[in-house]
Amino acid sequence: MTTAVRRALSSALTDPQPSVAPTWTEHLESRIVRDWRKDEFDAKKLVFTPDPGNPRTSAGYCQRSGCATLLPRAAVCHSCRNDHKRSGTVLSLSEWAPQAEPPARFEPKVGCLVSDCERGHGGNGLCHSHNARFGRWRKTHDDGDVAAWIVDDRPRALSARPRCRAGACRADGTGRNGLCYGHQSEYLKWERSGGTTGLAVDADTWLRTTREPPMDSEKLTSYSSAAAVPFGALPEPLRWELLYAVQQRDLGGGVLATAELRGTYRALLRSGRTSVVGATLLGRTSNNPYLLGLLNEWQRHIDDAHRSWSGIDDRDPQIIYLRDLELTAAATPVGPHAKVDLRPIRQSWIADSYESWVRAAPRSRHNVSYLLHMVVLIDEILTVRGTPRTALGRPDMDAIVNGIRKRWHLDHTQRRQIGLLNKFLADCRRDEQLQAHWADIPATFALDLARHRPRGTKSRTRDGDDAFRFVPQPIIDHLMDNLNLLQRRTPYLTAEARAMLFLQERCGRRTTETIRLKEDCISYDDQGAPYLEWEQCKPPYKMGKRLPIHQETHDVIRQWQQIKREHGIESRWLFPAVQRPGVDKPWNSTYLQTRVQDLVNVVLEQAPYEGVAEGPEGNLMHFDLRALDAYSFRHAFAQRFADAVDADGRSTTPPDVLQEYMGHGSFNTTMAYYQVTAKRRKKALEAVAPRRLNLQGAAISVARERDGFTKVAVSLGHCTEPQNVAAGGHGCMVDHACESCPFFLVDPLERDGMEAKRHALRVKLERARVINAQQHLLDHYEARIKDTSTIIDGIDAYIDGLPEHERLAIREAVERMADIRRRATAARKIDLRQLLEANDDT
Structure with a gap:
């Protein structure tokens, strides 16, 4: 070996070799998920065997005993239905199927009845050759049977023949093409029709495109008997293309449609294709919308992967x-x-x-x-x-x-x-x-923001949040009190509609936010109090502020989740759409709006609202229920929060907190609800003479024109102490024990607030006694309770001393304000389980 050759060989062994791009088959094979559906997919054999017990597998076997036909769900197959009709039984199909004899088409072939004959069954318990001789003998022996023929003809035993080449067939093959008589007949029919377009017309092609190899070569079980899909029976790279597409779609969630998968595999096997890249619907046609969508998605996954591998995009560049x-x-x-x-x-x-x-x-x-x-x-x-x-x-x-x-x-x-x-x-x-x-476009081709201003029509309904709409709470209460009137086609849909409307009214989310609540939408704080987790449907599409909910609302969500489980519905959405099986999507917002209209229509028909409601200015108005929509519940929810007060009469929801709860982009949108509260108070005050009561319960005339200069608003009334007024309410001398302050004046309309405050003080007094507090602290609370009672008694005496028309006006205003506060903080209860059982009974 020369030095030059030795150097060249050494260089070839030591220098890095140029990387070779993977082929299309190698690219796909490397992207196959080997541990996909471990209990159903054999990665070594590339065989998918469906498990009807898997909730994510849409598969079920025929309910007839011994029938292994695969169906999209457990039922009775078409062939067994025909057997049931031919049987003439008086039993129903569901009663007949479990106890019927196994179908004859699944009975195994038996050997020939001729002694020592090694050939397989061909009819009448004889092999094909002996059965043919028996047929000729029987033409001259009308009453003869197989046993008589064997005694009379004494047929000789025949040697075994190779098994038929057609898949898991147990019959003997003939000399021609190695097929049995039945498969030979099928092949000849296929041959006369011209075979598969573009492929050779011979027995090997027919076997490759129409027959599967046996699943078990010893027991001769077929893939069809187990409803299995042998991806390896398809040629490369077609096997990898189909497997990749099926995995990609399945990993996105949903249910695997086994019947459609096996049907597609069989169609590809018959087509003789080696690839479906660039095809339409994997080369299939169908009138089934679900199958068309499935094929289209599989095709898209294959084409996207091929574009990623080749770097060639043959789609329209425009x-x-x-x-x-x-x-x-x-x-x-x-x-x-x-x-x-x-x-x-x-x-x-x-x-x-x-x-x-x-x-x-x-x-x-x-x-x-x-x-x-x-x-x-x-x-x-x-x-x-x-x-x-x-x-x-x-x-x-x-x-x-x-x-x-x-x-x-x-x-x-x-x-x-x-x-x-x-x-x-x-x-x-x-x-x-x-x-x-x-670069060649002049700079004058630009917008002049001072000149090119919008000049369009002002929209009052451009956004459900921006367009404030007042909805009287009694109207919403009336609808929800009659929620039990809403009925739909099935008990499940009835419970769904009621739960959906209940959450829309109780939680006040936008329609899309209610519809898109997740299954895990409930969380708890360290005290076990429930909260609602929700996602904003407007930019920036983040999680909204956790919303505290009543225990009754929590129970409705849990009841609805239990109802879904009982109906076998699993989804990551609280309200999944059930129109398309195998597709895990929520309903759209139109669905919720339609349910609102359903409720309005049934209430108008069976329990119309009678009387008038209070308007946003405190006025009385006739409200048309047909003007309500899903957003009306949201507006009423926000108004309830703006009206809510605690035991001391203070607002329990500051505007900035309500803005976060509602997800408002503008603070002005939130403040519109607080303005309604102020307007209603003002309207109620205008119904009575301008009077306020002091610590002794004595009524004092007030000049409303001077109020802004001589008083400052405090809890449940006003303070007239000069230094505190000058300090804007931050210079209280008695630590906000207003009921015991001689400068505290209270409106008669605040009677219910004073009642709530007296109750809160009594609770504090009892707690102080339990912990053995000092006597001076107990005396302090007792004195405050006494002063509060004096003010309440003074309000009652003042109202009783008014003329009849003024007394009626102020009592009506007091009751109205108290009713608003009660509704703002009250929970609502609905028992979905009980309603569902009532529907079943009827």
Whole structure:
């Protein structure tokens, strides 16, 4: 060996070899999940054997004893139904199936009755050759049977023949093609039809495309008897393509449709394909919408993987799929077919600018859509005007803004589009990749924010939160008191509708937030108090502030979860849609709105609301129940929180806390509910003379014009002590024991608040006695209780001494304010289990 050869060999052994890109088959094989469904999938043999006991496997076997036919769910197969009809039995199908004899089509073949004959069964207990001779003999012996024929003809035993080549067939093969008589007949029929398009017409091709190898070569069990799918029976890379697609879809959640999977595998086996990359629906056709969706998703997974491996995208470059973009978080996932179509844009520089913008940074799904509509409009306007790109200027921008004003007539939509256009223009001028287009565009082609302002119609309903709508609480109470009138097609749907409406009213979430509550939406604090966990359906799509809920609301959620379990429904959503089996998605917001209308309609029909309700100004009004929608419950919920007070009459929900609970973007939206409370108080006060009571219960005339200068608001009344008024309420001399202060004045309307405060003081007194507090502290509480009672007695005496019309007016106002406070803090109870049982009984 020469030195040069030795050096070359040494270099070849030591130098790093260039990496070889994996083939398509190797790429797919490396992405297969080997531990996928461990109890059902054999990674070595590539065989999937469904387990009907797995809740994530849509499979069940025929309920007839001995029948192993696979069905989408446990039932009786078509063949056994026919056997039941032919049997003439008086038993119903469900009674007959468990005790019927096993179907004859599953009985194993027996050997030939001729002594020492080694061939298999072919009819009448004889092999095919002996059965043929018996048939000829019987033509001349009408009363003869097999035993008589054997004695008369004395047939000789025949040697064994090889087993039929067709899968797990137990019959003897013939000399031709190695098939039994039955499979030979099937093959000839296939041969006469021309076989499979594009493949050779011979027995080997027929066996490969129509027959599976035996699952067990010794017992000769077939894959079909176990409803198994042998992916390895498909050629490469088709086996890996189908397996990869099935795994990817299954790992996303849902139920694996076994019948559709095996049907697709059989169709691919018959087609003779070696790959389905770029095909449509894996080469199948169907009228079943569910199967079409399943095939489409499998095909998408295969094509996406192939594009990732090859780096070649043969899709239309003018169509951008949102799944390929980096989008900001959203409440709803992006579908596989969501796309942006640039084909309507005729000027390439506009299309290039838009595509660069959507790919440059994470964009919101809404802005991608809003800007697309706007650039299509810009393209239309500039094409009609015919201005060259290098001559664009202010008149062109004026025309574009005028087009926006005509296309989007509302003020807030114009503001959104104009602001988005301003950002789009700025990004395009900064983008280096677009300099070939934008470097020649004059700087005068820009927005003048002072000139190009929105001039649209003001919208009062642009957002359910921004458009404040007052809903009288008695109206909502009346609806919920009659929730038991709501009935749907089934007890399950009835319980679902009632639970959904109950949570919407009790928790006050937006419709989408209620619909998209998760199964684990309840949490607890360290004291065991329940809280509701919810996600905002508006940007930034984060978890909302934990909402404290009543124990009754907690119980309704738990009852509904138990009902779902009893109906065999497992989902990560609290209210899963049951329209499409195997698809784990919640209902949409329209579904909740429809249930509200159902409740309103049944209440209007069977228990209409009679009388008038209190309006937002404290006025009386007739309210049309048909104006209610799902958001009405949310507005009523917020109003209840704004009205709620504690035992001392103080508001229990500060505005900033309510803003977090409701997820309001604007503080003004939250304050609208507190303004209603103030307006109702003012309206109630106008019904009586301007009087206030002091510590001794004596009524003092008040000049309302001077109130703002001589008093400061405190709990349940006003303080007139000069230094405390000057300090804005922060200079109290008696540590806010207002009922014992000579400068404290209370409105008669606060009687219920004073009652609550007296009760709270009595509780404090009892607790102080339990812990053996000092006598001076006990005396302090007793004195405060006495002073509070004096004020209450003074209010009662004052009201009793009023003229009849004033006394009735103030008592009505006091009762109204007390009723508002009671409703604001009261829980609501509904027993879903009891209602469901009542439906079953009827």
